[in-house]
Amino acid sequence: MIKVTFIAHDASEREVEIEPNGSLMQVAKAQSVPGIDADCGGACSCATCHVFVDDDWLDKVGAIGHWEESMLGLTPDRQPNSRLSCQILLSEKLDGLVVTTPEFQF
Amino acid sequence: MNETQEVKKKNWSMVGRDAYAMPLDEIDLSHPGIWQANEYLPFLERLRREDPVHFCKLSAVGPYWSVTKYADIMQVDTSPDIYSSEPTIGILDTNVEDTYPMFIAMDPPKHDEQRKVVQGVVAPMNLKKLESVIRQRVCAILDKLPVGEKFNWVERVSIELTTQMLATLFDFPFEDRHKLTRWSDAFTAIPGRGIVESYEQRQAMIRDCLTYFTRLWNERVNSEPGSDLVSMLAHGEATRNMSPAEYLGNVMLLIVGGNDTTRNSISGGVLALNENPGEYQKLRDNPGLIPNMVSEIIRWQTPLAHMRRTAKVDTVLGGKAIKAGDKVVMWYASGNRDEEAIERANEFRIDRPDARKHLSFGFGIHRCMGNRLAEMQLRILWEEIMRRFHTVEVVGEPKRIYSSFVKGYAELPVVVRPL
Numbered sequence: 001m002i003k004v005t006f007i008a009h010d011a012s013e014r015e016v017e018i019e020p021n022g023s024l025m026q027v028a029k030a031q032s033v034p035g036i037d038a039d040c041g042g043a044c045s046c047a048t049c050h051v052f053v054d055d056d057w058l059d060k061v062g063a064i065g066h067w068e069e070s071m072l073g074l075t076p077d078r079q080p081n082s083r084l085s086c087q088i089l090l091s092e093k094l095d096g097l098v099v100t101t102p103e104f105q106f
Numbered sequence: 107m108n109e110t111q112e113v114k115k116k117n118w119s120m121v122g123r124d125a126y127a128m129p130l131d132e133i134d135l136s137h138p139g140i141w142q143a144n145e146y147l148p149f150l151e152r153l154r155r156e157d158p159v160h161f162c163k164l165s166a167v168g169p170y171w172s173v174t175k176y177a178d179i180m181q182v183d184t185s186p187d188i189y190s191s192e193p194t195i196g197i198l199d200t201n202v203e204d205t206y207p208m209f210i211a212m213d214p215p216k217h218d219e220q221r222k223v224v225q226g227v228v229a230p231m232n233l234k235k236l237e238s239v240i241r242q243r244v245c246a247i248l249d250k251l252p253v254g255e256k257f258n259w260v261e262r263v264s265i266e267l268t269t270q271m272l273a274t275l276f277d278f279p280f281e282d283r284h285k286l287t288r289w290s291d292a293f294t295a296i297p298g299r300g301i302v303e304s305y306e307q308r309q310a311m312i313r314d315c316l317t318y319f320t321r322l323w324n325e326r327v328n329s330e331p332g333s334d335l336v337s338m339l340a341h342g343e344a345t346r347n348m349s350p351a352e353y354l355g356n357v358m359l360l361i362v363g364g365n366d367t368t369r370n371s372i373s374g375g376v377l378a379l380n381e382n383p384g385e386y387q388k389l390r391d392n393p394g395l396i397p398n399m400v401s402e403i404i405r406w407q408t409p410l411a412h413m414r415r416t417a418k419v420d421t422v423l424g425g426k427a428i429k430a431g432d433k434v435v436m437w438y439a440s441g442n443r444d445e446e447a448i449e450r451a452n453e454f455r456i457d458r459p460d461a462r463k464h465l466s467f468g469f470g471i472h473r474c475m476g477n478r479l480a481e482m483q484l485r486i487l488w489e490e491i492m493r494r495f496h497t498v499e500v501v502g503e504p505k506r507i508y509s510s511f512v513k514g515y516a517e518l519p520v521v522v523r524p525l
Binding site for chain 2: 037039040041043044045046047048067070071073074076077102103
C-alpha cells in the first residue's frame with residue numbers, strides 16, 4: 001500500500017491509502033476525489049484529470065509525453081507542475097505523493 | 107459528368123427508405139433529409155453492426171468513409187498525425203476562395219498557437235464571473251414566458267439565451283445581437299433550404315459579418331486589452347497579425363461553436379424529457395441530478411452530428427484500407443449510441459453513471475473549447491426552469507433542421523405549466 005495526498009483548491013487535504021496499481025486518475029475516480037472528471041476514461045484525450053504535482057515529486061512522476069503536452073496546452077490554467085493524472089502510473093516509489101486538484105476541470 | 111453530379115441529377119434521396127432492406131453500399135449518412143426527418147438512427151445502427159467503417163462511393167458530397175463506432179471515432183479523433191483537420195472539417199469540400207482559415211480546421215502547431223489565444227475566455231476564473239450574468243439572463247427570459255400559452259421554445263428560450271451569451275463573450279453591441287444568430291445560421295446553412303435563399307445571399311451576409319467585426323477589431327485594438335474574444339484576438343501574440351480572412355474564420359468558428367450547439371441542446375433536453383416522462387419525474391423528485399442530466403442531454407442530442415478529417419497517409423481503420431487523401435467522417439451521433447461503449451446507449455437516463463463519457467465534445471486536441479460554458483448554461487437554465495415550472499410540455503411535432511452537421515431544431519412548440 002502507498003499513501004497519496006490530494007489537496008483541493010480550498011486547501012483541504014485528503015490522504016488515501018491504495019495499492020500502487022494503475023494510474024493516479026483511476027485512484028482519484030475510485031475514491032471520488034472532487035475535481036477529477038476524466039471524461040475520456042484515461043486516453044489522454046480530454047484534459048479533465050488535470051492536477052498540479054507538488055514540486056518535491058515532479059522528478060519522480062516521470063516525464064510529460066508529447067501527446068500529454070498537447071492536451072495540457074488546452075487547459076487555460078496550465079502551470080509548470082501541471083500533469084494529467086491518467087498519465088501518472090502509480091508505483092511504490094510514489095509513496096507519499098502530493099498533488100493539488102484544480103477547482104474544476106476545464 | 108462526374109459521379110457527384112450524377113447523384114445530384116437523379117435527385118437521389120435516403121428519406122423513407124428501410125435502413126435494413128437497402129444495399130449497404132448505398133447508405134449515405136451525409137444526406138441531410140434523414141436528419142431532418144429524424145430517420146437517421148436505423149442507418150447508424152446498421153452501419154455499427156454490419157460495416158462500422160463504411161465507404162460511401164456515390165454521394166452529393168463525394169466519396170467518403172463513415173466511422174460509426176465509439177472506439178474507432180476515438181482513434182481517429184486522437185490521431186491528428188494520421189487524420190488531418192486541414193483543409194476543412196466540413197463534409198463538403200469547398201473552393202479555396204470560400205475557405206476561411208480557422209483553428210478548428212488547422213493541425214498543430216498553428217492550431218495550438220491560435221487556440222491558446224482565445225481559450226482564456228472560458229478559463230475557470232472567467233466562467234465564475236459569467237455564472238451570475240447567465241443566471242440573471244436566464245431568469246429574465248423565463249419570467250417573460252407566457253404561462254399556459256403555446257409558443258416556440260427554440261425562438262423564445264434556446265436562441266435568445268445563447269445569442270445573449272454570445273454577445274457577452276464578444277462584448278458585441280447588445281441591441282444588434284440578433285445579427286449574430288443570423289450569421290451563425292447562415293454559415294452552416296444550405297442555400298435554398300430556408301435560412302438563405304442563395305449562395306450569393308450567404309456570401310453577402312458573410313461580408314456584412316466581416317465588416318461589422320472589423321469595426322469591433324479596430325475599436326478594441328486601439329484600446330487596452332479586454333477579456334472579450336475580439337480584444338483577445340486583436341491583442342494576442344499569435345493572432346494580432348491575422349489576415350482579415352483568418353480573423354473572419356475564427357469569428358465564424360466562435361459564433362457557430364457558441365451558438366448552434368448549446369441552442370440545440372437546450373431544445374433537445376426539453377424534447378427528451380417529454381419523450382421520457384419517467385426521467386422528467388426523476389428530475390422533479392431530485393433536482394440534484396441536473397449536472398449529470400446536462401451531460402446526458404448533450405450525449406442524447408449530439409448537437410454536431412459529425413466532424414470530418416482527411417487521411418494524411420495510407421492507413422488501416424477497423425480492417426479497412428484508407429488511402430492518403432480520403433475523406434473520413436466521424437459520426438459522433440452514432441458513437442454516442444454505441445452499446446459496446448455505453449451501457450444501454452439507446453436509453454435517455456438522467457442518472458446515468460459515467461454520463462460525461464460521450465463524444466459530443468470530441469476528444470483530443472480539437473475537443474470543444476467551450477464545453478464547460480455550455481454545461482454551465484444548461485445547468486443554470488434547468489435549475490431555474492425547475493424553480494418555476496412543473497412541466498415544459500411539448501405540444502406539437504418538433505421541426506428539425508435540414509443538415510447532417512448541425513443536429514437541431516427550428517421549432518419546438520411548448521406550453522409551460524406552473525408549479
